[in-house]
Amino acid sequence: MSEPAEGESKSLKSVAIIATVVGTSFLNSFFSGALTSSLPTIGRDLQYSAAALTWPVSLNALMLGAFLLPFGRVADIAGHRIVFLGGTAWFALGSLAVALAPDNQGFSALCALLGLGAAANMPAGVGILGSHFSAGPTKNKAFASLGAGQPLGYIAGLVIGAVFTTTKTGWRASFYVQAALSALFLVLGYFTIPPPSPRSRRHSLTEITVPPEDADAQSTHTLFLDLADNKKIDYVGAILSVSGLVLLTFALADASSEPKGWKTPWLPPLVPIAVLILAAFFYWESVLSKRLAAFYSAPKDQRSKSPPPPPLLTPSIWKAPHLGEILIVVFFAWASFNTSTYYINLLLQLVMDVSPLKTALFFLPMIISGTVLNFVPGFTLGHVNGKAFVVASMLLSFISPILLATVDTSASYWAYIFPMMLTSPATDLIFSVATVQISRSVSRSEQATAGALFNVTTRLATSISLAVISSIANVVSTQYLGSHPFDASLKAQTADSPDVLIAGYRLAAWLCVGCVGVSTVVAVVGLRGIGVVGKKETKAE
Template sequence: MSSDAVPVSLGKDRGRAQPAGRLGSALVIIVVVQLMLTIDLMIVTVALPSIGKDLGLGESGLAWVVNAYGLALGGLMLLGGRFGDTFGRRKLFMLGIALFTVASLAGGFAMSDWWFLTCRALQGIGAAMVMPNCLALILSLFPAGPQRTKAIATSAAASSSGAVVGLLLGGVLSTGLSWRWVMFVNVPVGIIVLILAPLYIKEQSRIRGKFDIAGAATSALGVALLVFGLSHAGEAGWSTVSVWLPILLGAALFVAFTLVERRASQPIMPLSLFADRNRVAAYICAVLVTGVMIGQSFFLTMFLQGPLGFSALLTGFAFLTTGFALVFSSTVVIGLMRKIGERWMTFAGALMLIAGNLWLTTIALDSGYWGTIFGPLALTGIGMAATLIPATEMAGAGVESGNYGSASSTYNTMLQLGGPFVLAILVTVLATAGRNVTVPAGVPGDRADYYVLTESMVSGFVTAVILSIGVAVTSLFIRRTTPAPTPTPTVTPAPVPA
């Protein structure tokens, strides 16, 4: 940090702790926002056929319904975190919510493809302003120790379960009402948050100095190109120029970004964040765990709606197993983590992921939900809680207050990149395995494609097992940490269900 980058206090009572009730209410607001943003990543997925029919979007256009949001979010995440550190975290939080809410309202009234896709991109920009500042606000509001651990666990559970809830909610809204309600549902939530946030969330200290414009440009474009290339690889294959060219350009921009950050007086992403072994382990776990979860959801969605014949709504209900397992195991994870530490908690979670995906390698054309899928989904939910809660805590541990936004945005960027990166690998494995499957003579003709799909998925789940083993190996490099001293009991967050 440069000599002219000095902390500036925003708020009249910066030195006094917030009352317990107000701090608990602040956590509720932050968690609700995180849940809304992660739900929005998946809520449109189930409604894509209806959206395409009404707005005249083909397959490539429907892909952009997802990618427009993901590219804006991934490309601007680092920028949103540093803007919060520089200009005020609550301010960026509220501006992002306002933009996200307006874009949701406008998108619900969309009458053409360009109108809707523009609103999806604006939603992504708003989310990029909000998401990194959610964790940064938690790190600012809660002192290190059990209070912060509990708040982070609640936050992580909300973020992780949001994708599952999004699938269900998208099915309910698009089936019972209209696809437009997958956009409208955000509006009342956003309005309530904009009213309550100034009352319960204090503005935090910020830093003042030179803003890293070169770092902002190279990071935004680099992440956007990587996300686009990796997402496109799943449908176009790795040999396509439109896949490997943006990936190479994105990688080159990241090299340039690293060089810029080494010389910047006030970097977007301080490279000192990577000097801590535990934090690097948290980043690796974030990429692998979220990628494995999204890949598993992708495969099982095809199986549930294919061979098993589930409707979109029933598929959403089927995935609630993961969400419930994650939420209910979070409290147990917090207690165990205090006793055995982040290393062994993460290792135990990795074993759950390994077991769940190993179980799924037994999937066959005649497999049922309760015998083959329910158990692995539950193990995945527990494994996610046991790995991502420690990872989220390690990502913010030991970070200077002026870098909370940068630390949060870096971790959230890893979460964002995990999905397209791992999914591209798994889809490539699926496609390669499918070309080598021979359909037995006894399989009916109308089930032949389902047979190929199911047999190919086995190779995908084997790959997911290998990636989960990577999480287990990474956990062994986590440095043992000493428990933080118990803070004074003047501020205690209210219990908040995720």
């Protein structure tokens, strides 16, 4: 038998790399889906109180969101491969530990620790795809596959978790499956993801603009700092960013579980404290960047013994073309998508009295729609203007929340719920455009950091939108109950009555429509000149 051609061998290796990174992304979302559908049963088995039942989800999201940025920067400095493999190994062991958790305290703590594995392999995975593939069709398909992995993982976890929960297999089986698949992708990644090569040394350089030496000078010059020789970690930046994000995420998550909500005395002050800490983080990063530039621009005989650590988030990253506008579009688009999906689930189970398993099956059309909407840009992003994709995504994204706001609960599944499911993942069209544009806009030494920034944006969008919109929706439902103490059949209503609940759900849906509107305006105005983001690079790197 003849040996495979070199091009065929490289193609198979590229497919294996993409499958490994997409597989871990799939599993990160699989956990969320499995936990969502299994949580009521887990609560009964491990004797959770009603108020504490949301803690496994909240703690996992808190750790994941808070550590994305530090791990992203560590991946850019230490190497994408080692951080990716370490995060995946942690996720595999953590999944096994979650499956064996003996009580509710252990289960919550292990779910939190599991978030660290995802926080490491998510930005490192983006960094691997961004640095391994040059701009062009293969890179477009790689990021499209990555985008498809997340909704597919969530729905798969939702369905499999519901199936295991409702059979003798039990809820623990979902996490055993998760651990086994994580181990599989760990082995696959070990043999397929290449280590950094000496000839890719240029890829490890960070661009720093050095200010003029005196006030009268007008010119600046650029330094390329070899981060491979600077292994220091920006611990101050890491502490500030993690503290700020932990406080902010905790406050937003806990507001929905506290009986008094935002009226809880100690809760509101956490938000401004978190904002101040995050402001201090950005200020520190600017100071550290200037110190780094000053060190490398000084003559060698006048330098201190060692350079300062590289900033966790270099201020120059914000100069990347359209980065700010893309992150704003992503923030409001994901806020609408995740919040409306959350309320669709509540509508089905609490208002329309659909069982958890049947609810999971109702979500299946989202798999087909999400997959198609992710892969369309993968094959066309090199030929179609990126702005056209984003605007088309936003126009489609109006449909699902509008249907939710006007839903007739007595109508058939096909009249409202089915079209909601088909159009709900319209934001997936943005994923490939955003990730490819961000990847090609930043240096190779900032690929994982940029990936972390993207994921932090989506996590914050979900936390903030759910906290704000659910608070407003709860107020509307309470007001509705006060003005409508009896339903149409003169039966006394409670806070859990379908008519009371849906009053708040409808307003929540209209607020989601408003979020889509903000994204649409920013896309139309702010993405002028973005061009064809997936075109193949013609210049040498």
